[in-house]
Amino acid sequence: MAKKRGQAKVWIDAFLCKGIEGCNLCVHICPENVIGASADLSIKGVHTAVVQQLDLCTGCDLCMLHCPELAVAVERAEVTNYA
Amino acid sequence: MNNMHHPLAKYLRPGAEVTTACPGCGDGMIAQSVLRAIDEMDIDIDSFVFVCGIGCAGWIPSPYFNADTLHTTHGRPIAFATGVKLAKPDRRVMVISGDGDLSAIGGNHLIHAARRNLDITVLCANNGIYGMTGGQVAPTTPQHMRTATTPYGNPEPPFNLCKLVEAAGATYVARWTAAHPRFVTRAVRQALNHEGFAFIEVMSQCPVHFGKWSERGGAVDLLEDLKNRSVTLRQEKRLSEEEMKDQWVVGELITEDTIKISD
Amino acid sequence: MPEAALKPGRYFMQGNVACAEGALAAGCRFFAGYPITPATEIAEHMALRLPEFDGVYIQMEDEIGSIASVIGAAWTGALAMTATSGPGMSLMQENIGYAVGTETPCVIVDVQRGGPSTGIPAVPMQGDMVQVRRGSHGDYESIAFAPASAQEMFDLTVRAFNMAEQVRTPVFVMADAALGHMREPVEIPEPNTVPKIRRKLPDPKTDPQEIQGFLDEDVAPMPIFGHGFKAHVTGSCHDERGMRNVVDAQALDGFVRTLTRKVEKQREALIQVESEETEDAEVVLLGYGMVGRAAKAIAQEARQTGLRVGSLRPITVWPFADREIQTLCENAKRVMVMENNLGQMLPYVQAAVNADVISLPPQVLGTLHRPQEVLERIQEVIS
Numbered sequence: 001m002a003k004k005r006g007q008a009k010v011w012i013d014a015f016l017c018k019g020i021e022g023c024n025l026c027v028h029i030c031p032e033n034v035i036g037a038s039a040d041l042s043i044k045g046v047h048t049a050v051v052q053q054l055d056l057c058t059g060c061d062l063c064m065l066h067c068p069e070l071a072v073a074v075e076r077a078e079v080t081n082y083a
Numbered sequence: 084m085n086n087m088h089h090p091l092a093k094y095l096r097p098g099a100e101v102t103t104a105c106p107g108c109g110d111g112m113i114a115q116s117v118l119r120a121i122d123e124m125d126i127d128i129d130s131f132v133f134v135c136g137i138g139c140a141g142w143i144p145s146p147y148f149n150a151d152t153l154h155t156t157h158g159r160p161i162a163f164a165t166g167v168k169l170a171k172p173d174r175r176v177m178v179i180s181g182d183g184d185l186s187a188i189g190g191n192h193l194i195h196a197a198r199r200n201l202d203i204t205v206l207c208a209n210n211g212i213y214g215m216t217g218g219q220v221a222p223t224t225p226q227h228m229r230t231a232t233t234p235y236g237n238p239e240p241p242f243n244l245c246k247l248v249e250a251a252g253a254t255y256v257a258r259w260t261a262a263h264p265r266f267v268t269r270a271v272r273q274a275l276n277h278e279g280f281a282f283i284e285v286m287s288q289c290p291v292h293f294g295k296w297s298e299r300g301g302a303v304d305l306l307e308d309l310k311n312r313s314v315t316l317r318q319e320k321r322l323s324e325e326e327m328k329d330q331w332v333v334g335e336l337i338t339e340d341t342i343k344i345s346d
Numbered sequence: 347m348p349e350a351a352l353k354p355g356r357y358f359m360q361g362n363v364a365c366a367e368g369a370l371a372a373g374c375r376f377f378a379g380y381p382i383t384p385a386t387e388i389a390e391h392m393a394l395r396l397p398e399f400d401g402v403y404i405q406m407e408d409e410i411g412s413i414a415s416v417i418g419a420a421w422t423g424a425l426a427m428t429a430t431s432g433p434g435m436s437l438m439q440e441n442i443g444y445a446v447g448t449e450t451p452c453v454i455v456d457v458q459r460g461g462p463s464t465g466i467p468a469v470p471m472q473g474d475m476v477q478v479r480r481g482s483h484g485d486y487e488s489i490a491f492a493p494a495s496a497q498e499m500f501d502l503t504v505r506a507f508n509m510a511e512q513v514r515t516p517v518f519v520m521a522d523a524a525l526g527h528m529r530e531p532v533e534i535p536e537p538n539t540v541p542k543i544r545r546k547l548p549d550p551k552t553d554p555q556e557i558q559g560f561l562d563e564d565v566a567p568m569p570i571f572g573h574g575f576k577a578h579v580t581g582s583c584h585d586e587r588g589m590r591n592v593v594d595a596q597a598l599d600g601f602v603r604t605l606t607r608k609v610e611k612q613r614e615a616l617i618q619v620e621s622e623e624t625e626d627a628e629v630v631l632l633g634y635g636m637v638g639r640a641a642k643a644i645a646q647e648a649r650q651t652g653l654r655v656g657s658l659r660p661i662t663v664w665p666f667a668d669r670e671i672q673t674l675c676e677n678a679k680r681v682m683v684m685e686n687n688l689g690q691m692l693p694y695v696q697a698a699v700n701a702d703v704i705s706l707p708p709q710v711l712g713t714l715h716r717p718q719e720v721l722e723r724i725q726e727v728i729s
Binding site for chain 2: 375376378402404406407408410411414415416417418419420421422423424426440441444554555571572574575576577578579580581582589590
Binding site: 066069 | 088090091092100101102104105106107108109110114115264265291301302
């Protein structure tokens, strides 16, 4: 069965993000390569994680769950309960 | 200011939304996993008292969580929590602290609270090192590893905290890692529903100190390492002692119901 | 629980038991402790009586756990106490500092014994008088009372709770092994005549983020747990809202000075001194606790032989009653500081008083001063 893509919105707060240099967890954990690194340095002097290919996003939430700063938020079109 | 779109942002104390954690720290992930459990269970966070000690993990609830928090002296959150729970049993008392705080200086309070089967939840964020003070050896540091105070290699074997707490009398014991966020959330839910002493050990990556001294890499490498070292109870049965040497068991290890001291 | 309260009347009571009954009469409903001679009877009596008041007793694994759980209980709103002796006081110092820094009301009874180290558990000494003032690290004020009788064990424990609630800080009751273990008549009052001061709480309508529950010289309202105050309690340097500031020296300055001023401003409510015949005295015998009784009796004996001797007993030992002692001793030639130690309060008396101040331990430490040894020293100065 094909994955449903383009089903979610992802927001990454560039101020809360502490940068891909030291962290990079959301970039790494995303199975669909939605997230990449910013071109410019943020106010904190790091390259932050940025959403680059939102149309590939399946709304799996892994990026949100793996962010130590609550900087990544995912809102899915449909909500599935896991617990 | 927090990320307004984040479903858990509402639990954060205004003005304290930026964590003090290093980039990629597992403790930040644990904070989110705990808040997710509270959110899923629809519990009013004001029904909690969070008690924490000194060390990076102590900063998981304090000042981050917008609730009653008691940030104690080093090693003592469980003792303070004992007073809170006994004097006001209607509070949900949750201790969140680190491996050094809870098992080194605080070890005695840990085993006695477990022995008492005190109705509290203790989440131990175990990063295998003393992170806040710069990377000194902890009772959970792997043997032979170099640290700031074991430059020739750690001569001491580490604790198995889950076995320690089980032997002391805990009636709910679980171990997961920060790399298992949904399982941590589930364990927290089970612990909060459990009547009696609930202990959750969450192995946590410390990229800046443990990563450096262990030479296992940065946040991403350590995260994968946490997953690779995790073995389920079922898998463990098929492994030899030698194969288990650098692994740990994850899952709900002890879940039996007994009478709690608050009765 | 009026039924659980002792019927008013005259009882023949052990000092330690009187202390415990005073705590209960004051409203103490939480005790955490660890057995230690010569304070254990307080724990045992509280273990027996607290359940009758629907209170909580717990024997913790050590003294550190005891004071920790007392502080935790106090933050839920309870009047909480522990009782120990010298070795336990030493262990508790870190958390005592925490209670001071977080403005946690609680009562700590120190039934002092022979020291240093294990010493002699059942022999009295006044060995912790400076430790109670400065035992924890950092700069802070202490409040300590020194009972001299089983009656005062009751009365001063009540007062300790009231002052702890009024000033929002730990208060110490400094007894000793003799006082703790002896039995004397004690008048137990009608429960509703026992004064009960209680800490202020924030207005429940206040926005939790706006609550200023710390660092007010006039004692901030205490944002106890379970009321939605979202208290943030930390031993780190913090501001009026309890939020950490570990960066600015200015914040540290405020933290230390405000906590100190808070106690200093209560001086009048806190200081109690008893004196007898000091106005025309050439020699004043100064003693606190049990030694104060000896000082008084010996001064009276000296008067009977025509010597102009007076006695002075600080009931409040900290804050130090420097002004009161100075006034009471202003006509004296000599002040003899009688202590069951080698002169712990001595330097403070010396600083306060213009007369010649000498230290007078008992000939044998751990025993009461004998009249003869004191009279001889008095006669050196006057005849």
